[in-house]
Amino acid sequence: MNREKRIHKMAGLILCEPTELYNILNQFNRCSRLAESNYLCLLDARTKREYNESHIITAKRALQNENGEYLCPTSIELESLKYCVVYDGNSNTLGKGTPAIECARILEQRSRHPIRVLKGGYEKFSAFYHFFRTKKILWMPQEIEDFKPYPAEIIPGLLYMGDCRQACDLQIQKDLKIQAHVSVSEELETLFKTESGKLYHIPFPDSTESGLLLYFPGICNFIGSYLMSSLAVLVSSRLGISRSSTVVMAYLMYQYRWTLQAAWNHVQKCRNNMRPNRGFVKQLSDWEMQIHRVAVTDISDPNY
The missing domain is CATH 3.90.190.10 (Protein tyrosine phosphatase superfamily)
Known part of the structure; x- marks a missing residue:
C-alpha cells in the first residue's frame, strides 16, 4: 500500500500539446523509437465506433470493464514506460471528468511518470496532422521499425x-x-x-x-x-x-x-x-x- 502511494505521488496528470505528441511519435535513432517496448503507450479513450473510423497512428483503444471503468493495459509495464499519452475527442483541461481524464486517473496509479492528456484531443491533433490519422489497428513489429519519422x-x-x-x-x-x-x-x-x-x-x-x-x-x-x-x-x-x-x-x-x-x-x-x-x-x-x-x-x- 505504501509503495502504491509513493508511485501515485510521483505520477499525476499533465496536458500534452499536439506538437509534443507529434515530436514523441517522430523520435528515432537508427530506426523509429516507437519500436521500443518501453517508449510510448498511446491510448484512445473514445468509443469503439469512433476509434474504428479513424485514430492517431499506433494508438490502441482504451478498454473498459462491464461497469464502464477504464482498465490498465495488461501488455504494458507502466512503471518503466517513458511516455503514456491518452486522448479522447477534444479534452482541453484537467479539471473535468472527460473520458481521457477518467482513463488517465486509472493509469497514474501504476505509473512513475506523469500521464499525458492530449490537449484538444483527437479533433485538434488530426486537424494539425491529418497525415497521422489511420484506420489500421494491428501493427507488426517490422512495420513499426520501418515507420519513417517526420522532421x-x-x-x-x-x-x-x-x-x-x-x-x-x-x-x-x-x-x-x-x-x-x-x-x-x-x-x-x-x-x-x-x-x-x-x-x-x-x-x-x-x-x-x-x-x-x-x-x-x-x-x-x-x-x-x-x-x-x-x-x-x-x-x-x-x-x-x-x-x-x-x-x-x-x-x-x-x-x-x-x-x-x-x-x-x-x-x-x-x-x-x-x-x-x-x-x-x-x-x-x-x-x-x-x-x-x-x-x-x-x-x-x-x-x-
Whole structure:
C-alpha cells in the first residue's frame, strides 16, 4: 500500500500539446523509437465506433470493464514506460471528468511518470496532422521499425528540423507545407524539388573547423522572412543532428533573444538525440555573446 502511494505521488496528470505528441511519435535513432517496448503507450479513450473510423497512428483503444471503468493495459509495464499519452475527442483541461481524464486517473496509479492528456484531443491533433490519422489497428513489429519519422517540429506549423532523407521527401514537404529549405551539407542533394530562391545552401561538413557563425545573420534573415509570412521552413543536414540543430538554435536565440541554454533545452525536447559538435557549441556561445553582450551559458558544463 505504501509503495502504491509513493508511485501515485510521483505520477499525476499533465496536458500534452499536439506538437509534443507529434515530436514523441517522430523520435528515432537508427530506426523509429516507437519500436521500443518501453517508449510510448498511446491510448484512445473514445468509443469503439469512433476509434474504428479513424485514430492517431499506433494508438490502441482504451478498454473498459462491464461497469464502464477504464482498465490498465495488461501488455504494458507502466512503471518503466517513458511516455503514456491518452486522448479522447477534444479534452482541453484537467479539471473535468472527460473520458481521457477518467482513463488517465486509472493509469497514474501504476505509473512513475506523469500521464499525458492530449490537449484538444483527437479533433485538434488530426486537424494539425491529418497525415497521422489511420484506420489500421494491428501493427507488426517490422512495420513499426520501418515507420519513417517526420522532421522535428521546432515552432508549431512553421519551423522544422530534419535529415536529408526527410528534406528530399516530396510527401513530407506536402504534408508539412514546406515553402523553403536551409540545407547545411557538403553537397546539395539532387533530389531537392524547390523553386529558385527558396533554398539556402551552406556547403560545410560536420567539422569543428566549419565556420557557421558568419552565416548566422543571413540564415536568420532567410528563415525569418518566411516565418513572418507564416510560411514553413525545413532546416536539414545529413543526419539532422549536428549542423541542423546548430542553425535552428542560432535562429531561436536571434528571434526570441533566448540564451543558448534555453534554445538548447527547447531543441533537445523536440529532437532527443540532437548534438552539435564542440566547434558549433563554441560558435553558438559566441553568437550568444553577440546577442546578449555577455556569455550567459557555461558551455564547459558536460551537458554541452
